[in-house]
Amino acid sequence: MGITRRQAVAATGASLLAGALAGGRAQAADSRTTADVAVVGAGVFGAWTAWHLKQRGLKVALLEAYAPGNARSSSGGESRVIRVSYGDDPLYSGMARDSLAAWAALSAKQTLPLLHRTGVLWFSPAGDEYMARSMAWLKANGIAHLAGDTAWLRARYPQITFKDGESGFLEDASGALIAGRGVQTVVADAGLTPLRVQADLPERLSDGTLRVGGVLARSVVYACGPWLPKLFPDLLGGRIVATRQEVYHFGPAAGDGRFSPPALPVWADFNAGDIVYGFPGLEGQGFKIAFDRHGAEVDPDTQDRRVSSEGVDAARAYLAQRFPGLAAAPLVHSRVCQYENSSNGDFLIDRLPGFDRVWLVGGGSGHGFKHGPAVGALVARHVVDSALPVEPRFSLASKQKVQKRTVY
Known part of the structure; x- marks a missing residue:
């Protein structure tokens, strides 16, 4: 399934990350910026993915068109529910249980709680x-x-x-969970200063390196939330809405x-x-x-x-x-x-067709915020272990265009 090269995530009206987040203000990338992994999008999935990659000792560039927890994102605002029960669905119940522990640990280190x-x-x-x-x-x-x-x-x-x-x-x-401040705290705890860039499609260079938003990286993770189908319209249009x-x-x-x-x-x-x-x-x-x-x-x-x-x-x-x-x-x-x-509420965590080291992460479907830590941990495992199989429910192939919600 092909994609066409086009710009997608507008930077119009973007503002610098307020305050001294992670010791500095949001910066712009240039052609000299290099990383092991470029994570595009500083919402809850992208922030926790970057956090887990940093924990593994990788050099991470976090790219964000606006700011972590910004008012236009699906990860902004005041609060999100964190619950463990999902019927008897072991996939999301287990992820929620693991994520609750991670949020609690991060919250315990803060002056203001992230978890109530x-x-x-x-x-x-x-x-x-x-x-x-x-x-x-x-x-x-x-x-x-x-x-x-x-x-x-x-x-x-x-x-x-x-x-x-x-x-x-x-x-x-x-x-x-406190949403906007929570995402900002994850980014700061990872020791990252987001690069304020307009994201684009990955460009594969002759040496196998990937270039996105002016950053050179070996792997790229697109965790753009509602901007994913704007960036990849031919692939995700109608599949992420x-x-x-x-x-x-x-x-x-x-x-x-x-x-x-x-x-x-x-x-x-x-x-x-x-x-x-x-x-x-x-x-x-x-x-x-x-x-x-x-x-x-x-x-x-x-x-x-x-x-x-x-x-x-x-x-x-x-x-x-x-x-x-x-x-x-x-x-x-x-x-x-x-x-x-997504069509049924399952997340998307799969490779971009034609790119072994480019990952698409999204489809939060209104219940994804709580799962940020578990999603980030899984994506980080995929980045470092190319043999790890994709969860069938998270696969690109499972994403349809007919809305039939089954995950609550």
């Missing part, structure tokens, strides 16, 4: 198969959790209106602690694949709510970042039903970001 162990509450109609499989996996793997019926939910969380017949479970040690996603933060009344930790955990309302999720008030950001439904297809560089009145109205209607104490709460701020979806 609020717990994650999952509730569904009683008898929901996905929830039952999740609890079975948690029990089989010794993951701490609590579970109960409607009466248990109502007694434990009186600020939430539960429907008759619902049940739920709480992952005790899981919770919320960026969609508009809105999030809303509402402000509880002064002195009302019902919607902040420890009274309220991160939560997810699941009903046959229809998910509404949210966060208690973290770091002064208010109560966060979002609908885990794919929005319209968008361009991450140019999409309108103002939330819609229809979206705000839908969030208020949900609050009136589930969180009546917030029904009249003011919208204190909001955000428009994007998912970069």
Whole structure:
């Protein structure tokens, strides 16, 4: 399957990385910059890939068009859920468990935490198969959790209106990750200063070296999130699709602690694949709510970042039903970001056709942030071990153009 050489990731409006991240400001690459591996994209997948490669003693160049955790990226913003349960899917459950440990270790070294162990509450109609499989996996793997019926939910969380017949479970040690600051911290902990460049397609030189964005490297990892299909449109167009996603933060009344930790955990309302999720008030950001439904297809560089009145109205209607104490709460701020979806929600981790040492990493599909450490570790293994087989679910061949989500 061929690709055409073209520029793709616009640097228009790019800003230098604020502050003294990793001891310096973002720099521009030049033709003298060399590395063992060039990682293109300083989102959560790229940052953790660079971190793991550095741990292996490799020289890494991290290329970023804007800045780590920037407002246009899928890794920016305030918070992301980290949970271990994925039904009984051993692939993502295992990756999430390993990633939770890595995030916790990094968080423990910081003055401000990256991981808030609020717990994650999952509730569904009683008898929901996905929830039952999740609890079975948690029990089989010794993951701490609590579970109960409607009466248990109502007694434990009186600020939430539960429907008759619902049940739920709480992952005790899981919770919320701080997103933008988290990515910046990974980059700084790796001792890297991102190079501010406009990414391009890899050029293979006569000696086998690869050149990308002015950097010469033996291997290249493209971890560009929603920019992957812009950079490789012939290959990934329709296979990785960026969609508009809105999030809303509402402000509880002064002195009302019902919607902040420890009274309220991160939560997810699941009903046959229809998910509404949210966060208690973290770091002064208010109560966060979002609908885990794919929005319209968008361009991450140019999409309108103002939330819609229809979206705000839908969030208020949900609050009136589930969180009546917030029904009249003011919208204190909001955000428009994007998912970069594969056809079914599985990640993409595979070689670029025609290049043995160029890797495509993406398809976070709205649930990828938590998995950054595990994804980075796997990509680093691929870079150093060419014989390591690609996970079939992560392969390019498995990526289709018909959206049929199976990973939640």
